[in-house]
Amino acid sequence: MTPPEPAAPPSVAETAVRIAAGYATDGPALELGSVLHGGQPHPDAAVRVPLSMLNRHGLIAGATGTGKTKTLQLLAEQLSAAGVPVVLADVKGDLSGLVQAGVPGDRVTARAGQTGDDWTPTAFPVEFLALGGLGTGVPVRATxxxxxxxxxxxxxxxxxxxxxxxxxxxxxxxxxxxxxxxxxxxxxxxxxxxxxxxxxxxxxxxxxxxxxxxxxxxxxxxxxxxxxxxxFGEPAFEPAELIRTTDDGRGVVTAVELAAVQDRPALFSTFLMWLLAELFEELPEVGDLDRPKLVFFFDEAHLLFAGASKAFLEAVTQTVRLIRSKGVGVFFVTQNPTDVPSGVLGQLGNRVQHALRTFTPEDAKALRRTVSTFPKTADYDLEELLTSLGTGEAAVTVLSERGAPTPVAATLLRAPRSLMAPADPAVVAQAVAASPLSARYGQPVDRDSAYERLTARLAAPPPAPEEDEVPERRAPRRRTSGRRAPERPAADDDGVLGEVLGSSVFRSFARSAASALGREITRGLFGTRRRRR
Known part of the structure; x- marks a missing residue:
């Protein structure tokens, strides 16, 4: 009897469809692009991430020039369209283009066809902030x-x-x-x-x-x-301002302009962590939602962790772990996954890995470590894939609607619908002038605080009055034999109040009350002050 012939291996198209089946969703999702397999994209094999899984955090990584910023832009657009507010760090000014509609062109049209995208130029609602007013955005300050x-x-x-x-x-x-x-x-x-x-x-x-x-x-x-x-100063920015939607239901994209402070990396990276910590302290527990309340993109994440103390890293890890239940998703954007501590990396369920370069032995070691963090796959040689991806291509694995990792998919990413370049400065200036936050935070305030109070303590006491300026003491009242002194008239009630206020009993009470009030101030994971509602 002739043995049956072995089954023909699946075609490239069939493999792409099988991979895409792991990304099928019943609910709303963000469209990332189409599966790349066999050296070509497959428009019918869509790669997407469920909107309900965006609070499980994520990582966008890759070498310089591989398309991380455009991936961030793509995700921010779709989140805004879905009614989810977004906060992102605009380190180089590239992301200001979200406020303007994109420009059609041959490359955009070709990418739309390859990814099955009905691309339409679209502008999005953007709020521009700038640290301390070092830039064109609304000044952001913290005490x-x-x-x-x-x-x-x-x-x-x-x-x-x-x-x-x-x-x-x-x-x-x-x-x-x-x-x-x-x-x-x-x-x-x-x-x-x-x-x-x-x-x-x-x-x-x-x-x-x-x-x-x-x-x-x-x-x-x-x-x-x-x-x-x-x-540092007032008026202090209220993080609740970040969670806003427009009248038509779109989420406001808050772009924190950092181009003017690129030479102060510790300041801007820690400021972003402060915003996240404040949100953690103020937002209520909500558990798992159909869509997150806010998604936070943490660009240049390696600056946050470089040289950080153990206490700081522990606080970051705990914040990332716990803020998910408050409806906030956090995406770290960096060049290499190894820039992120393992305790934090373990919390990032959604991964978009752009190309890595291996120019040094350290790069090769980082590549092997990156490959080890991906799910096993027989469809790709991950080491070869991660070093051969082109611009706008990435290896993707996310969490499915049931919370399980999806199969690794080499993905041709969609093109953003907004402008893929810095926005016209006049358009940005107009957006800042029209912002309701400008009147609230535009002008600095310098009120009475520790500096003024300590300066007053050090000030020389007023000179003692001269002897002839000392007012005459009131002669003591005479008491009649066996009788109490007559009561003070009503006009002297202020004197009684003065004696009460000046008494040692009242002063002791006032000190105790002030101390109790001071002890009401509590501090959170990072030592940040919790604001009373």
Missing amino acids: ISDFGPVLLSKVLDLNATQESSLGLVFHHADDAGLPLLDLKDLRALLSWLVSDEGRAELKGLGGLSPATAGVILRELIALEDLGGDVF
Whole structure:
């Protein structure tokens, strides 16, 4: 009997359709592109990510020039169209083009045909912010107290001992009722606590060494020279402003303009983490939703983790792990997945991996580590794939609607529908002028705070009055024998009130009340101050 002939291997098209079947969804989804297999795209084999899985976080990685920014733009557009607000870091100014409709062309038309996309030029609602007004966007500021000691230590590049000492200073400021609003407030408090007059205030808490205070003061001066003096202050930005939709139901895309502070990477990366931490503290628990409440794109993520302390990394990991239940998704955008600590990387269920380059032995090692984080696949040689992908192509694996990883799909990504270049400055200026946030945050405010209060303490007391200027003492009232002194008339009630207010009992009560109020201030994972609703 003749043995049956072996079955013919599946065709390239059949393999592409099988891979795409792992990306099928019943609910709304973001369209990423089409499966690449056998050296060609397959428009009928769609790669998508369920909208309900966007709060499971994600990673967009790849070498410079491989298309990470356009992928970020593509996702932000579709999220906005689905009614989900977006926050993104615009480091180079490229993403301002979201506010303008894209320009048709041969390349866009060809990409649309290859990915099965009915491409239409579209503009999206964008809110432009700028750190401290260093740029054209609405100024964003934070108070020193709201920023907290852990994040500030990251910005100042302090060691563990210095970070601990800074935390002690913040604790004392809360208890003593000394608002830390800007850099001069913190400098004044540090100088006070190592002075002869103020040194005793921390004696029971371990004290603050002049050497540590000196290091922190020097770093604060350096930060001020780099623009921190305009970022720290009031009015402090309310993170709730990030969660807005337009009248037609589209999510507002908040682009944080960072081009003017590219030389201050620690400041802008830590600022983004501050925004995320504030959202974590303020948003209620909502569990799993049909669509996230907000998606946060963390560009240049390697800057956040470089040189970070153990306490800082633990706080980042915990924030990323827990903020999912508050309806917030976080995407880290970086050149190499190994830039992200494993504790954070393990929380990122959606992966868009653009091409990696292997010019050095370290690059080759990073490639092998990246391959090991992908699901097993017989459809691709991942090491070869990740080094041969072209611009606008990526290896994708996301979480399906049931929460399981999808098969790895080499994907030709769709073209964004907005302008793939920086927007016209006049258009950006018009958007900023029309923003409702401009009136709220446009002008800085400098109110009474630690600097003013400590300066008042150091001010010389008023000179004592001359002897001939001392008012005559009222002669004591005579008491009649066996009788009480007559009561004061009603016109002297102010004197009674003055005696009460000046009494030791009242002063003790006032001190206790003030201390209790100060202790109501609590701090979250990063030491950031929780705002009372």
